[in-house]
Amino acid sequence: MPGVRQSHVKVRTGCQQCKQRRIKCDERRPAPCANCVRSKKECTGYPPPPRSARSSEEVKIAPKPLVAMAPSAPPPNREPVQLPPRRLAKMQRRASPPGALITPTTPLAATSLVYHPSIDLPFSHQEGQYFHLFREHTANELSGFFDSAFWTRSVLQECHTADAIRHAVVALGALYKTLEKSNESPTNSPHPDSDPGDSAMRHWEMAVKQYSHACNALTNAGATASTSNRTRLMSSVLLACFDSFVGDHKQAIRQIQTGLALLEKLRAEKRQAFLSSSDEPVEEELTQMFTRLAIQAKSYDMAFHFPQPWVVQLTTNQPPLDPSSPTSEAGSPIGISQDSIPERFTSVMEARLAWDKLCERIFRFTEIMFNYAKSNIMGVLPTSLKHYGVSFKKDIEAWSDAFEHILASRTAPGVSSQEKAAIAVLKMFQTMGKILFLMTFSDSEMHFDGFAHLFKGIVDLALEVVGDEERRAAAKRCPDPALCRHRNHCRTDIFGGHEYAAHHIKPSFSADLGIVPPLYVVATKCREPHIRRQAIQLLRSSARREGMWDSELTARIGTWIAEIEEEDVNLFEGGYGNTIPTPDASPVQTHSRPPTVADTPQSIAHSDLEQGNWENGASPAASSTRTSFSSHSGQPQKLIPIPEEKRVMVRAVEFDLRTRSAVIQLGSRNIKTGTPDLKTKVTRINW
Known part of the structure; x- marks a missing residue:
C-alpha cells in the first residue's frame, strides 16, 4: 500500500552520533564513521554491543565441539591452572638469556610464575585477572605453533602507554576465559556449585565491553600525536584477532585493511623523504605480523571468493604493466625486496620468515595476473608473466630443499612437541602453496589428480600434529583411561580401519594459521576418496579456529563437495561404497539455479604451461585409472577417476560463523564471468 513504511529490523549497533541522528552507520570502528566525516560532526565512538544473549544461551565464539562433556562429569576444578609442560618450557626459554641451559621442571613450578601487574597499570581487580590470564595463557595460545615475541612481550609492554592496547588485551583475556568456561559443561546445565559471576556469559560481557573501550580509545584520540602509528598498527592486529575469535570475519578484514593502508602510507612517506627503501617505518616484528595477516586474509578470499569491499589488496591501483620492460620498477609485479633462498635454513623461524615473504610475493603476482585476466581472453597471459611464474616454482622448490634437513629432524631426541608441530605445519603450507600456485595455470580440475602424493603428505603431517596433541590432552584430562568420559559417539574411522578420534x-x-587451510585444500581438491575423508575427519577431530579459518565450516564444505562429485559414481572396480562420514546437522537443502554471484576466475589456462611441464611424469589427465588401498580390506584396488563433468569448485561462500550458517555456491572451473554455468549448485548449511 502506498504510504506504508517497509518493516526493518532495528539496528542496535553503530556510533553514538548516528544513533542519535537515527541513520545507518557503516561501523568503521575504530575509525570515525563515514556519516560523521561527511557531515563534519564529531564521532564520539561506539557503545558496547547489547547484551542480547541471555545467560541460558550459547556463546558461539568457537567451532562447535564434536563431543560435549557428559552431564555427569564432576564440577570443574577451581584450583589455579597449571601451565602445560611445553608452555612452561616455552616461557622459560624466553625468560632466559641466549645460550642458557634450561633445567627441566615439574608442573608444580608453574605456580612460581604468578604475575602481579605493575602499579602503573590502571586495572580494576577484575581487569587485572583477565590481564594476568592473557599473560600466562592467552598470549601463548594466540601464537599458535610458532613462538611469537609480539604476543608475549611487545603487546604487554605497550599496555603501559596505550589505553587502546590495554583494553584490547583485557578483552582477549576475557574472550579466552569465555571459551574455557563455555566448554567446561554442557549448555544449560550449570553445576549447582558453580559461581554465577564465573559464567561464560559474564566473561563474554566483559570481553565485548573492553573491545568497545579499545575502539573508542582509538576513535577519541583522533589524529593527535597522543596515539602513535605503532599503537594504531598494533591495535589493528589485536582488534582483527578479536573479530576473528568471535567469528566476525568482515570486521577482521576491515581491521587488516586499515592497518595495511596505514603501513603503506608510512612507507610512501619514507620514499618521499628519500630514505632507504629497505628501512621499514615500524619495527620488523609489526611488519611480519601484517605480512601474516595479509596472507591469512588473501588465503580466505581465494578459498571463498569474497566480493568487494571484503578483499584485501596487496598491490596499489596502477595501470597495467608494460611487458616490454619487466625489469623496471613500474613493471615489476612485486613491490617488496626479494631475498634469495639459502641452501640450508638454520632454524624453523628463518624458514618461516622466508616462506612468509615468498607467499606475499606470490599473492602480489596473482593479483596482477587476475587484473590481466579481466581485460584479456580467459587463459591467455602475457609472456613476461608466464616466465615470472616459472621463477616462483624454482623458489618454492629451493625453499623445500633448504628445509629438508629440518623436516627430517622433527623426530630427533630433544625436539619439543611444539617445535615438531611447527615443522610439520610449515611443510604443510609449503606443499599446499606449491599445489595451488601450479594449478593457477590450469583450467582443469583433473590436473589436481597429479598431486595425490602431496595431498597424502599433508594428511600424514596433520595426523602427526593432531595425534600428538590428542595424546597430551588425554594424559592431562584423563590420566586413568578407565575413568574417561570423553569417548561418547565414537565413529568408525578410515585411518587403516581403526577407530580414531580426538x-x-x-x-x-x-x-x-595451522592445519586447517591445508586440510581444506585436500578436502575440496583431492579426489582420492580415502585421503579426502581423512582430511575431513581431521578437520572435525578438534574444534579449531585459526585466524579466520574455521575447522567445522571447512569440513562441511569438503563433505558436500564430495557428495556432489561422487554421487552415482563407482570409484573403485567392484563397486566399493562412497559413504562419507556425515556430521550431525540440520538437513542440507541443495538446488541448482543460474549463478547469481560473479566472482574472479580462480584459474588461468594457457597452451604451453600444462601440468605435465611442472611435475615429473605424464599429465594426470592421461591416466585412466590409479591404484588405491582400501582401509577396510587393505588390498590394492583400481581407482576410477571422477570424470571432469562431475567435478566442481567453490565459486562463492557467504557465511556467518556467529550464527553457524553458510550459503555455498559450487560451479565449473574456468568459466568466463557472465557465462551461464550449468554445474551451479547452491546449498545452505547450519551447524
Missing part, C-alpha cells in the same frame, strides 16, 4: 582436545583459537 576426544580430549578442547576447542581452541589461534591468531596464526
Whole structure:
C-alpha cells in the first residue's frame, strides 16, 4: 500500500552520533564513521554491543565441539591452572638469556610464575585477572605453533602507554576465559556449585565491553600525536584477532585493511623523504605480523571468493604493466625486496620468515595476473608473466630443499612437541602453496589428480600434529583411561580401519594459521576418496579456529563437495561404497539455479604451461585409472577417476560463523564471468 513504511529490523549497533541522528552507520570502528566525516560532526565512538544473549544461551565464539562433556562429569576444578609442560618450557626459554641451559621442571613450578601487574597499570581487580590470564595463557595460545615475541612481550609492554592496547588485551583475556568456561559443561546445565559471576556469559560481557573501550580509545584520540602509528598498527592486529575469535570475519578484514593502508602510507612517506627503501617505518616484528595477516586474509578470499569491499589488496591501483620492460620498477609485479633462498635454513623461524615473504610475493603476482585476466581472453597471459611464474616454482622448490634437513629432524631426541608441530605445519603450507600456485595455470580440475602424493603428505603431517596433541590432552584430562568420559559417539574411522578420534582436545583459537587451510585444500581438491575423508575427519577431530579459518565450516564444505562429485559414481572396480562420514546437522537443502554471484576466475589456462611441464611424469589427465588401498580390506584396488563433468569448485561462500550458517555456491572451473554455468549448485548449511 502506498504510504506504508517497509518493516526493518532495528539496528542496535553503530556510533553514538548516528544513533542519535537515527541513520545507518557503516561501523568503521575504530575509525570515525563515514556519516560523521561527511557531515563534519564529531564521532564520539561506539557503545558496547547489547547484551542480547541471555545467560541460558550459547556463546558461539568457537567451532562447535564434536563431543560435549557428559552431564555427569564432576564440577570443574577451581584450583589455579597449571601451565602445560611445553608452555612452561616455552616461557622459560624466553625468560632466559641466549645460550642458557634450561633445567627441566615439574608442573608444580608453574605456580612460581604468578604475575602481579605493575602499579602503573590502571586495572580494576577484575581487569587485572583477565590481564594476568592473557599473560600466562592467552598470549601463548594466540601464537599458535610458532613462538611469537609480539604476543608475549611487545603487546604487554605497550599496555603501559596505550589505553587502546590495554583494553584490547583485557578483552582477549576475557574472550579466552569465555571459551574455557563455555566448554567446561554442557549448555544449560550449570553445576549447582558453580559461581554465577564465573559464567561464560559474564566473561563474554566483559570481553565485548573492553573491545568497545579499545575502539573508542582509538576513535577519541583522533589524529593527535597522543596515539602513535605503532599503537594504531598494533591495535589493528589485536582488534582483527578479536573479530576473528568471535567469528566476525568482515570486521577482521576491515581491521587488516586499515592497518595495511596505514603501513603503506608510512612507507610512501619514507620514499618521499628519500630514505632507504629497505628501512621499514615500524619495527620488523609489526611488519611480519601484517605480512601474516595479509596472507591469512588473501588465503580466505581465494578459498571463498569474497566480493568487494571484503578483499584485501596487496598491490596499489596502477595501470597495467608494460611487458616490454619487466625489469623496471613500474613493471615489476612485486613491490617488496626479494631475498634469495639459502641452501640450508638454520632454524624453523628463518624458514618461516622466508616462506612468509615468498607467499606475499606470490599473492602480489596473482593479483596482477587476475587484473590481466579481466581485460584479456580467459587463459591467455602475457609472456613476461608466464616466465615470472616459472621463477616462483624454482623458489618454492629451493625453499623445500633448504628445509629438508629440518623436516627430517622433527623426530630427533630433544625436539619439543611444539617445535615438531611447527615443522610439520610449515611443510604443510609449503606443499599446499606449491599445489595451488601450479594449478593457477590450469583450467582443469583433473590436473589436481597429479598431486595425490602431496595431498597424502599433508594428511600424514596433520595426523602427526593432531595425534600428538590428542595424546597430551588425554594424559592431562584423563590420566586413568578407565575413568574417561570423553569417548561418547565414537565413529568408525578410515585411518587403516581403526577407530580414531580426538576426544580430549578442547576447542581452541589461534591468531596464526595451522592445519586447517591445508586440510581444506585436500578436502575440496583431492579426489582420492580415502585421503579426502581423512582430511575431513581431521578437520572435525578438534574444534579449531585459526585466524579466520574455521575447522567445522571447512569440513562441511569438503563433505558436500564430495557428495556432489561422487554421487552415482563407482570409484573403485567392484563397486566399493562412497559413504562419507556425515556430521550431525540440520538437513542440507541443495538446488541448482543460474549463478547469481560473479566472482574472479580462480584459474588461468594457457597452451604451453600444462601440468605435465611442472611435475615429473605424464599429465594426470592421461591416466585412466590409479591404484588405491582400501582401509577396510587393505588390498590394492583400481581407482576410477571422477570424470571432469562431475567435478566442481567453490565459486562463492557467504557465511556467518556467529550464527553457524553458510550459503555455498559450487560451479565449473574456468568459466568466463557472465557465462551461464550449468554445474551451479547452491546449498545452505547450519551447524
